[in-house]
Amino acid sequence: MSAVRAEDLRKHYRIRSGRGGEDRVVHAVDGVSFEVPEGRTLAIIGESGCGKSTIARMLVRLAEPTEGRILVHGAEGVDRRAIQLVSQNPWSALNRRKSIRHALEQPLAVHGLYPDKAARAARVRELLHLVGLTDEYLGRRPGGVSGGELQRVTVARALAVEPRVLVLDEPTASLDVSVKALLVNLLLDLKRRLGLSYVLITHEIDIARHLADEVAVMYLGRFVETGDAERIFSAPRHPYTRALLAAVPGPGREPAAPLQGEVPSAVAPPSGCRFHTRCPMAVDACARTEPALEPDQDGRLVACLRADELLSPAETV
Amino acid sequence: MAPEPKAGGAAAPSPAGPALLSVRDLAVTFRTRDGEVPAVREVSFDLARGEILGLVGESGSGKSTLLTALMRMLPRNAGITAGHIGFDGTDLLALREDGMRRLRGDRIGLIPQRPMTSLSPTTSVGRQLRWHLDGLDEGRLKELLGGVGLGAVLDRLDSYPFEFSGGQLQRLLIAVAALGKQPDLLLADEPTTTLDATVQAQVLRLLLELRDRVGLTMVFVTHDLGVISQVSDRIGVMYAGRLVEVAPARELFDAPRHPYTRALLEAIPGRHRRGEPLRSIPGTVTGANRLPGCPFAPRCAAVVDRCHEENPEVREVGESLVRCHRAGEDL
Ligand SMILES: Nc1ncnc2c1ncn2[C@@H]1O[C@H](COP(=O)(O)OP(=O)(O)OP(=O)(O)O)[C@@H](O)[C@H]1O
Ligand SMILES: Nc1ncnc2c1ncn2[C@@H]1O[C@H](COP(=O)(O)OP(=O)(O)O)[C@@H](O)[C@H]1O
Ligand code: SF4
Ligand SMILES: [Mg+2]
Numbered sequence: 001m002s003a004v005r006a007e008d009l010r011k012h013y014r015i016r017s018g019r020g021g022e023d024r025v026v027h028a029v030d031g032v033s034f035e036v037p038e039g040r041t042l043a044i045i046g047e048s049g050c051g052k053s054t055i056a057r058m059l060v061r062l063a064e065p066t067e068g069r070i071l072v073h074g075a076e077g078v079d080r081r082a083i084q085l086v087s088q089n090p091w092s093a094l095n096r097r098k099s100i101r102h103a104l105e106q107p108l109a110v111h112g113l114y115p116d117k118a119a120r121a122a123r124v125r126e127l128l129h130l131v132g133l134t135d136e137y138l139g140r141r142p143g144g145v146s147g148g149e150l151q152r153v154t155v156a157r158a159l160a161v162e163p164r165v166l167v168l169d170e171p172t173a174s175l176d177v178s179v180k181a182l183l184v185n186l187l188l189d190l191k192r193r194l195g196l197s198y199v200l201i202t203h204e205i206d207i208a209r210h211l212a213d214e215v216a217v218m219y220l221g222r223f224v225e226t227g228d229a230e231r232i233f234s235a236p237r238h239p240y241t242r243a244l245l246a247a248v249p250g251p252g253r254e255p256a257a258p259l260q261g262e263v264p265s266a267v268a269p270p271s272g273c274r275f276h277t278r279c280p281m282a283v284d285a286c287a288r289t290e291p292a293l294e295p296d297q298d299g300r301l302v303a304c305l306r307a308d309e310l311l312s313p314a315e316t317v
Numbered sequence: 318m319a320p321e322p323k324a325g326g327a328a329a330p331s332p333a334g335p336a337l338l339s340v341r342d343l344a345v346t347f348r349t350r351d352g353e354v355p356a357v358r359e360v361s362f363d364l365a366r367g368e369i370l371g372l373v374g375e376s377g378s379g380k381s382t383l384l385t386a387l388m389r390m391l392p393r394n395a396g397i398t399a400g401h402i403g404f405d406g407t408d409l410l411a412l413r414e415d416g417m418r419r420l421r422g423d424r425i426g427l428i429p430q431r432p433m434t435s436l437s438p439t440t441s442v443g444r445q446l447r448w449h450l451d452g453l454d455e456g457r458l459k460e461l462l463g464g465v466g467l468g469a470v471l472d473r474l475d476s477y478p479f480e481f482s483g484g485q486l487q488r489l490l491i492a493v494a495a496l497g498k499q500p501d502l503l504l505a506d507e508p509t510t511t512l513d514a515t516v517q518a519q520v521l522r523l524l525l526e527l528r529d530r531v532g533l534t535m536v537f538v539t540h541d542l543g544v545i546s547q548v549s550d551r552i553g554v555m556y557a558g559r560l561v562e563v564a565p566a567r568e569l570f571d572a573p574r575h576p577y578t579r580a581l582l583e584a585i586p587g588r589h590r591r592g593e594p595l596r597s598i599p600g601t602v603t604g605a606n607r608l609p610g611c612p613f614a615p616r617c618a619a620v621v622d623r624c625h626e627e628n629p630e631v632r633e634v635g636e637s638l639v640r641c642h643r644a645g646e647d648l
C-alpha cells in the first residue's frame with residue numbers, strides 16, 4: 001500500500017477582480033497525480049510559484065482540494081495525525097513567547113495524547129532526544145536557539161503525534177551548509193528508525209538528489225516529468241527539467257542564461273503545452289496539443305510532444 | 318614566515334577604489350532575559366562603489382543583525398554598542414533619524430530575509446508597491462515586475478500577500494528595493510533562498526547588470542556557495558558575530574585560510590554518495606560568543622592552547638584577512 005496517493009489533484013483559487021470585472025481563477029495546482037510508496041521519499045521540484053506549497057497544504061488538509069482525492073496509507077478520510085507538515089520558516093512556525101517545552105506539548109494536548117502529566121513530560125523529552133537535542137533546550141524560547149536547532153524542534157513537533165508521513169516544505173532553506181548537513185542526516189536517520197515516508201519540496205537540487213528516491217518536476221500547476229530520481233537528475237529529459245538543472249549555480253560558472261520569455265500567468269495558463277511559450281524545442285503543435293505524461297523507455301513519465309526526439313544520447317545534456 | 322598581526326580593528330581594504338561604505342569595529346548587542354547577547358563584534362570592512370561583498374557564515378552568526386545595523390533598523394532590544402559606519406562621507410551613527418530615513422528611502426536599500434514579515438498582511442500588494450514607490454505608472458510597474466519574472470502577477474496586484482507564493486513575495490521586495498528605488502548600496506539578506514534555479518539565475522543576472530550599468534554596490538548574504546562564488550568580488554565569512562575571514566572570491570575557494578572556512582567548504586553536499594550521511598562540522602556554535610579566546614576553538618581541527626585564551630587579531634595572509642592564531646601556517 002502506498003504511504004500517499006494523490007489522484008488528479010486540483011486547487012483553484014478564486015480571486016477578486018479589480019474594477020468590477022468577473023472574478024478570476026488562479027490554477028495553482030491543475031491535475032497532478034502521484035504515489036509515494038511506503039518508506040520512500042518523493043521530491044517535488046519546480047519553478048517558484050508553480051504550486052508546490054499548495055500541494056503540501058492540501059496533503060496536510062490546510063487547504064481543501066478543489067478536485068481530486070488524497071489517500072494516506074489507503075485511507076481517504078481526514079486523519080490529521082497520519083501526515084504532518086514541516087514548513088520552511090521555523091521562526092514563524094513557533095510562538096516566540098512560548099518555550100520549546102510548550103511547542104512540543106501543544107500537539108500532544110490538541111490530540112489528547114499522553115494525558116498523564118509525567119507521561120507527557122517524558123514524551124516531550126523523548127521527542128527532543130529523537131532530534132538530537134538535550135533537556136536543557138526545554139526552557140528556552142525560539143529567540144535563544146540557533147536556526148538549525150529550531151528547525152529540529154519543528155521536526156520534533158511534527159513527529160509528536162506519531163505521523164507516518166512527513167511533508168517537508170523547503171526544510172533546509174536559510175540554514176548554513178553544515179547545519180543543513182546535520183538536518184539531512186537527521187531526516188535520513190528518522191526515516192530508517194521510524195519507517196517514515198517523505199514528500200520533500202525543495203529548490204536545492206543537491207538536497208533533493210541526496211534524499212529522494214523519486215522526483216516530480218512541476219511547471220505551472222502540472223507535472224512535466226516524474227520518475228526515478230537518479231535517472232532524472234543524471235539525464236533530465238523534459239526541456240523544462242533540463243533548463244532547471246542547467247541553471248543550478250556552481251563555483252566558477254556564470255549565472256545561467258535565463259529561460260526566454262515571460263513566466264505565464266496561472267490565471268490564464270498557455271494553451272497546449274504550458275511550457276511552449278518559453279521552450280527552446282517548441283514547434284507549432286506545442287501551442288495546440290497538450291502533451292500527456294507518457295512512459296519513456298526507462299520507466300519515467302514525460303509530458304512533451306517531442307519526448308521521443310529528446311532521447312538520443314547526443315541530445316542529453 | 319609568520320604574518321604580522323594587524324591592529325585590533327584592521328579593515329579589509331577594498332581593492333577597487335575609494336570606499337562607499339566603511340565599517341569599523343562595529344558591535345551590536347541584544348538585551349535578552351538571559352542577559353546581554355553580543356551578536357556582532359569588531360566587524361570592519363570597506364566597500365568600493367560597484368563592489369559586491371558576499372557574506373556567508375553559520376546560521377545565527379550575525380549576518381542579518383549586521384545588515385539591519387547598517388540600515389539602523391535594529392529591533393528595540395538591540396543596540397550598536399561600539400564602532401563607526403561611514404557611508405559616502407556621512408557618519409551614519411551620528412545622523413538624526415529623519416536624515417537616516419531619507420538615506421533609507423533612496424540611497425541604501427534592504428532586501429530583508431523574511432519577506433512575509435516585512436509586508437503588511439492586510440493591504441493589497443499593489444497598494445504596498447505604491448507606498449514604497451510613489452508616482453509609479455503602469456509602464457514602469459510592468460518593467461519592474463517583468464525584471465524579476467513576475468509579469469504573470471500583474472493582473473492580480475489587488476490580492477493580499479498570503480495569496481502569493483514565498484518566492485513571489487521575495488521577488489516583489491527585490492523589485493522594490495533594487496529596481497524601484499535604485500539605491501547606491503543594496504543590502505541583500507538571502508534574497509534568492511526561496512527561488513528555483515532558473516528564476517534565481519534571472520535575478521542574479523539582473524543584479525549584476527545593475528552593478529555594471531549604474532555601479533550598484535552590494536552586500537549579499539547567502540548560504541549557497543555556488544551563488545556566492547558567482548556574484549561576489551570578495552567574500553566575508555562570519556562566525557559567532559565576528560568576520561573571521563575576508564578574501565577575494567577566488568582566493569577564498571582556492572585557498573581557504575580559516576579553519577571554519579575550510580570546514581564549511583568540506584560540508585558541501587554533492588561530494589557525497591546518495592543517502593550517505595553528509596559531513597558537518599562537529600559541535601555547536603551555541604554559547605560560542607560568551608567564550609574567551611577564539612569562538613571557533615571548541616570545534617576547530619587546528620586548535621592549540623593559545624586559542625582558548627586569546628582572541629586572535631586580524632592577520633593579513635596573501636590577499637586574505639584572517640582571524641586565526643594559526644593563519645598562514647600550513648595546516
Ligand atoms: N490563497 C491563495 N489565493 C490565491 N492564489 C494563491 C493562493 N496561494 C497560492 N496562490 C497562487 O498559486 C500559485 C502556486 O503557489 P504556491 O505557494 O503553491 O507556489 P510554490 O510552488 O510553493 O512557490 P515557491 O517556490 O515560490 O514557494 C501561485 O501563483 C500563487 O500566487
Ligand atoms: N530579536 C532578537 N532578540 C534576541 N536575540 C536575537 C534577536 N535576533 C537575533 N538574535 C541573536 O543574534 C544573533 C545573530 O542573529 P542573526 O543576525 O539573525 O544571524 P544570521 O543572520 O547570521 O543567521 C543570534 O545569536 C540570534 O539568536
Ligand atoms: S511539448 Fe513542445 S513546448 Fe512543451 S516541452 Fe515539449 S517541445 Fe517544449
Ligand atoms: Mg512554496
Ligand SMILES: [Mg+2]
Nearest residue numbers: 380381382430
Ligand atoms: Mg539571517
